[in-house]
Amino acid sequence: MNLLIPLIAGIVAISLGSILGYYTRQSIAKRNYRTIEARLQKKISQAKTQTEEILAGAQKEANQILETTKKETDERRIALFNTERVLLKRENILENKLSAFESTERAFQEKVRKLREIKESLESLKTEALEKLERISGLPRKEAKKELLENLEKEYQKEILEKIKKLETESQDQFERKAKEILAQAIQKFALSQAQEITTTTVPLPSEEIKGRIIGKEGRNIRTLEKLTGVEIIVDETPEAVVISGFDPIRRQIAKTALEKLIQDGRIQPARIEETVEATQKEIASQIREAGEQAIYDTGLVGFDPKLVQLLGRLKFRTSYGQNVLLHSIEVSHLAAALAAEIGADSLICKKAGLLHDIGKAVDQQVEGSHVDIGIKILEKFGVEKEVIDAMKSHHEEYPYQTIEAVIVQAADQISGARPGARKDTLENYLRRLGDLENIALSFPGVERAWALQAGREIRVFVKPEEVDDLSAKKLAKEIANKIQEELKYPGEIKVNLIRENRVIEYAK
Secondary structure (H helix, E strand, O other): OOOHHHHHHHHHHHHHHHHHHHHHHHHHHHHHHHHHHHHHHHHHHHHHHHHHHHHHHHHHHHHHHHHHHHHHHHHHHHHHHHHHHHHHHHHHHHHHHHHHHHHHHHHHHHHHHHHHHHHHHHHHHHHHHHHHHHHHHOOOHHHHHHHHHHHHHHHOHHHHHHHHHHHHOHHHHHHHHHHHHHHHHHHHHOOOOOOOOOOOOEEEOOOOHHHHHHHOHHHHHHHHHHHHHOOEEEOOOOOOEEEEEOOOHHHHHHHHHHHHHHHHHOOOOHHHHHHHHHHHHHHHHHHHHHHHHHHHHHHOOOOOOHHHHHHHHHHHHOEEOOEEHHHHHHHHHHHHHHHHHHHOOOHHHHHHHHHHOOHHHHOOOOOOOOHHHHHHHHHHHOOOOHHHHHHHOOOOOOOOOOOHHHHHHHHHHHHHHHOOOOOHHHHHHHHHHHHHHHHHHHOOOOEEEEEEEHHHOEEEEEEOOOOOOHHHHHHHHHHHHHHHHHHOOOOOOOEEEEEEOOOOOOOOO
């Protein structure tokens, strides 16, 4: 009994606890449900608000897109309208031009028709005029033509004979023309600078006082300089200048350069002179070597002995009638190669022979004999090909031509030496001939100006229109040509171009 009561009490307590727990859980569940429902309602409200905002933004953006699209559509419509208006305008212009062209064509056809009528009328008038001339002269047309030709033949008999002579020699002239064409093509392929380096023996001085310092005490300075350079230094009354005299151009150049350095340095005494001359000799030797190497480079040749290149460079200080021999040799080399290429000869042999044809002039003051013989010995010594020696030794016709290359080198040498401006005497003769040509034209009455053009191939004469009429102009041109032919010697022909210009000037006031 005592155990039953606590058991019942426990059961009752458990039951009450279960009932109490159930109602407690129900109460908590209801509270949680209300809280979740409130949260859901809040989220739904927020979602509605965001949806409304998104819809409003989308509507606004859609409106903007519609406005932009409408604006672009309007702009395109306006552009299309403008384009259509421009096209219509151009179409109207083309129609107007087509109408104008058709009008012009009709007018042109009308002018052509009128010109044909005028031509037919002129032919008729010409026939009538010839018939009248036949009636007046009493000669038929053929006899009149024959008499006219006989008179013209008598008047121009000299010119006719000259034309016949030219026709007789035309077959020979063809060969000469072909040769000239080949020469012209070769010359056009090569253009050398016409600037020439002419070695001078005059040294300018800054003042007259320098002369005493050059001479030195009891002449020690000048004797030392002459002894070391092998030249004679002339100090005379020439103001502010001394003259260097010597047969060797290299020695003159060394003396000139050394003296210029001493004058610039100011210390002119025997020890300083020895140092300066020694340094100058090395400098000139270096310049000679560089000049020879540059010549080899300019012509594109290889395989020469360095000593031969040094000799070639010495030609930089050698001139012939004022023409620099090294530049002349380079020019002959290029011309000979171009000529050989034109006629199918050996260009390499011609180029080498042209460059080395005057090599003997490098030492012709020191070795007896012509520069050709000296050059042959030099080339044989340095083992240059026999074909090159045979091609260079005939350029002054001292030896007979053995190969076609020898003829080419001789022709190239003459071209280089004989062109206007190459050598002083040739240039003077050329200028004198141009002056004589102009003076002959100016010697006739009525001539206002005369200019020699085309290297003397044409003389352009301007006459005074008030003194020379058209008929007299023709006669004057013939007289000028005859006088030129009688008094001047020239190759080829000279064109006499006489111009009569009549100007009328009035002033509106």
